[in-house]
Amino acid sequence: MIRSIRGRLQWWYGAVYALSIIVFGCLVYWRADRDVNERATLQAVSTAQYLDVSLRTGRPGPMRDGRPGNPPDFNLRDDQHGDHFPPDFGMGRLPPEFQFRPPRDRRPDLGPPHDRRPDQLRGSDQPKGPPVRKGPVEPRLPPELPGDNSDGPRPPIDRMEFAIWRHDGSVLARSGGAESNDLPDLQMPAGSGHPLQITRGDGFIEAAMLGPQEATIVVRRPLAHDMAKLHRFGFQIATMAVGTLVVGIVGGWWISGRIVQPIQMISETAAQISATNLDRRIETRHLDQELVQLGTVLNGTFERLENSFQRLTQFTADASHELRTPLAVIQSQTELALSQPRSAESYQLTLETCLKSAERMRSLVDGLLLLARTDSEYSELRKETIDLRSVAEDAVAQLQEKAISVGIELECAAPETMVGVSADVRFLLQVPINLIDNAIQHTPSGGKIFVEVKTEGNDAVLSVRDTGCGINAEHLPHVFERFYRVDAGRSRQHGGSGLGLSICKSLVESHGGTINCESKVGEGSVFVVRLPLVNVGE
């Protein structure tokens, strides 16, 4: 199996090309062969007709433009008449009934020659045929007659032979080659009922027709020279075909090379792109349209790769920043405490600070792990049909104390009936907790947080609305990004890790839901979680 595109292209192209050349050559040869045969047949037939007309009129063949036509290209061997042409067959002028009729006309079967009466030759089915005239009728022969008057040496041609029998079977006349004294081995066709009968033999064509006074005319057209010419022609065609095929295949190889070259260029560029130079792109300006498409698709992939790589780098930097800060607190605090003897209160303060930092690191690590888990696979989710109302109420109950301690009113509203969702309660509970916690952090004392559960169409909806400071429109698209902070200082004082909302988004999406946020600066924000509603009745 050929694996390279170029090789396969070449193979298919070569095969189709060779096949079409072979078919074309065969068609040409067949056509030439048919032409040779048709021409030979025509020559034989027209010669027979010429002899027929000569027999009837005593004049040399049909008239063309008022002059006698060219004699057929054969030699008469007639001792009585010598080289005189037209030959006088001793029959004188034929009566008008014997005038020539085009042999191509369909005529009734006339039976054997000796049974025929001359008037039957007129053809009783053609009463409205050409009108009978006095004197010889201009016969309508095919315009071409064998032989020509061209000067100079003529190529060897196949000379025709003929023989004419009287109705009693005796030979009236027969041709003989100038170079041969042998009588042609023409036989009077047995039972030749047709006015014109064409026989194809091995290397010749014979035309037999019924002449005047039930004479039988037979003309043989040998094909030896024509066949030799035809074979030469065939050989030439074959030679040209092979030559064309070679040129075509070599040209095709070159063309396919040119087509494949940009693909190689693309693959080289793609191979050079690595983590350190993700900003490289495939040059599409000089490419063909199909390859521009490929290049654009690849460039788009590189673009996304670069973006996700940058996001990853940013995430790593942010994560390390968030981890380093509490670490720096612990390290400097302990170093300071150990630098000289201190009071018990001072050590206690140091330990409290360290504990606080350690807790912050723990929550951060927990958040990162949770994110990594929801990122990697959702297989850990043990989904069951749970009531979203109880999830919201649990979260509110957990955070009620914290809300009261900072002077915020936390309320929850839910419908009478169950709002079923398919979820893992361990993970889903984190969503309202994070949202409410986030709302508490951004709502000043005396504010209000309203948690609502309801159904909308096929969605179970959980919304958390606060009367906080709101989020500026420029920050709104980024609030679910990891470590994105609208105000870098604010949430840190509340112990936020910068991961809460992105964890919410990740969890909600792992449950097949959506989360979004609307906000007005100064009026507050609302976070809406939509999950697919599960019909409890089922």
Place this chain on the structure above:
Amino acid sequence: MRVLVVEDEPDLLRTIAQVLREDGYAVDEAADGQDGLFKARSWEYDAIVLDLLMPKLTGWQVLEQLRQTHKTPVLILSARDGVTDRVRGLDGGADDYLPKPFHLTELKARLRAIIRRSAGLATSQILVGELTVDTKTKTVTRGDTLLLLTPREFSLLELLAMHRGHVVSRTQIYEHLFDENEDSLSNLVDVHVSNLRRKLGKDFITTRRGQGYILHD
């Protein structure tokens, strides 16, 4: 020596301020970039410790705006430890860059180093006549004799020694010796100067009336 610490992490800010105060610095604190920039412009600090990721103004923005008017030595203290961040910080006008988490001893050494360099000194020891003022160990020796000074007295001597040959005004002394929270009485400087004269020698510090004090070589 007076130092400004700009840091949005309260625990860290408190720790750094404490350790620097214990080391004899007068320390001002700023919890965000805006406050930090305001203070850095208001007083003449010997050095500034600057965090990068802060609310209101980032460390880079503070540095950029500060550098338009001030040459105060700046040490960036950041949890961002990437090479690009360090390069950006140093090229932005910072004199040093220390990534978190860090050792307090290293922070102190780096602070001493940038203060020393800004005064045009090569080592941590300043020779004034027979006296050797060691800014590293915070000690003053005459020959082999160790002279006992209070931290405040040492700071005053260090300040005068760093600017020796130049008149140091009373305002300058106030600015470099006391932090923003100290209720500095106008005669406090006089008390410290007379104490120094008593311990080091009467003619050691010359008073230029109406201008300030000067330490001759």
